[in-house]
Amino acid sequence: MPRVFKATNIEEEEKEVKKDYLDRHMPHVICEDKVKKGGLFKVKVRMGENYAHPDDHDHYISTIQLWNRETLLAETRYSSGAYSNKPAHAEVDFFINAPGVSMNLSAMAVCTKHGLWQSEDKAVKVI
């Protein structure tokens, strides 16, 4: 089982010392707080806020997944060079149909050198 890096498990001192390393590996779920039942809505997953991740042949973001609790909803894969071998904030838009119950979304991302990273949860109310 791989180690999963989560923002909530990292102590404040470590966050400050390693803020560029942590930031460039942390996926973020960006979407509406409330959606209509059955409606199609966009969920963006973006890597990092202030620091871009490398896109080298042996070090790049290879996978981004979107989860609703324990259910995998969608996944995308990248090859090295997808961002012209320049540091970038990898991002993807998923379009999801809102189920009948509220959701708790999270994203997972894989760096080929630094492992598996989990976003903070994003609660989405279905109305």
Ligand SMILES: [Fe+2]
């Ligand atoms: Fe990395």
